[in-house]
Amino acid sequence: MNEQREDRRLRRTRNLLTGALIDLMVEKRYDSITVQQIIDRAGVGRSTFYAHYRDKDDLLLSGFEAAVDGFDAHGDDDGTVDSQIIPALEFFKHVQENRHLFNALTRGRVIDLVFEKGQDYWSKRFENYLKGLLPQGREPEVPLPVLANYAAGTFITLLKWWLNNDMLYSPQRMDEMFRQLVTPSIKAALGN
Amino acid sequence: MNEQREDRRLRRTRNLLTGALIDLMVEKRYDSITVQQIIDRAGVGRSTFYAHYRDKDDLLLSGFEAAVDGFDAHGDDDGTVDSQIIPALEFFKHVQENRHLFNALTRGRVIDLVFEKGQDYWSKRFENYLKGLLPQGREPEVPLPVLANYAAGTFITLLKWWLNNDMLYSPQRMDEMFRQLVTPSIKAALGN
DNA sequence: ATGATGTTGAACATGGTGTTCGCTACTGAA
């Protein structure tokens, strides 16, 4: 009940701060942004900031988590090599919807940190998937961990390129490219 | 003549500082390293540090340039799709020889900055190369800029994986994998 | 109205940065 309400002021303050940080990240490198600048831009008191967040990084990650919330892999199994494991289309769409945040992350040079986790996660899932796909007793031409890391890395690379080029193509096209690039290599490496 | 001499003390001090920074980067994140820690470890006076370098970043980049000096693409043309453009084997070898520095860069989370430049450079060269390779009037399935960025990105991804896994395989094997992964996709995208 | 909770901003302690300067120690050349 009381937690339910959550006092609109709380949410308002957090939104102001997150918005100010994103604003600033569009303008300058993340490391060069000071807490003072954030609270000035947000019109929020200094102590209020520290009542909500431990430091600048905390604010950043909270904002990011909020934006990623509500995103969960759907796993539409259409039979191709990788669709369930790396839900590329879903993710491209999601990034497009939150382009403001992701652009800021890119400019602020924090995107690497964020995507690193994603790459690890997808790489592991993909490796398990490939393990099941490989015929018994057969050795792939490229070791599975490398192969999995390659696939996840390609996805991240495409995502970065897309963000750095004003999302020139549609999410559908990007997803298509991802598969066009990764599928031949995977098939060749697995030996069929 | 006078520049030739260069007082051994100068070089010694610089080596001490670079070494201390690398030492520290092996232990902790780059941003958490202070100038004080560097000069303590190096046994060098504070003012001496600032006489040589403008700041921490300056020291880092100088050290990196020094290590990359003496490396230049050989371009051994053996007829496969990419050997001249991205001299992967040469680079894997070079990284292995300077593994100390590259490991430190990786742990210090600065590697992204350094490789970003490399990826841009290779991507552009590769795009030009592919442009010449494509039959007149034919459209590739994946746009050339994306394709080039993909190839350069794959190389960087492999390099990072290699560094993060104790250089498990030989430079020759890594080079081989790079080609096994990239070649099928390139061929498929170019339509042959 | 009242208590609970959120906000404010000044003041403060702390710690890193980069500069200055008088002194010492070493170097290479004659």
Added chain:
DNA sequence: TTCAGTAGCGAACACCATGTTCAACATCAT
């Protein structure tokens, strides 16, 4: 060997960002 020139030293300093504390004020539900 001598000596002028150069490099290194480190204490002291001004500056600035961080994160904490606190007393006063604002807002809301009941």
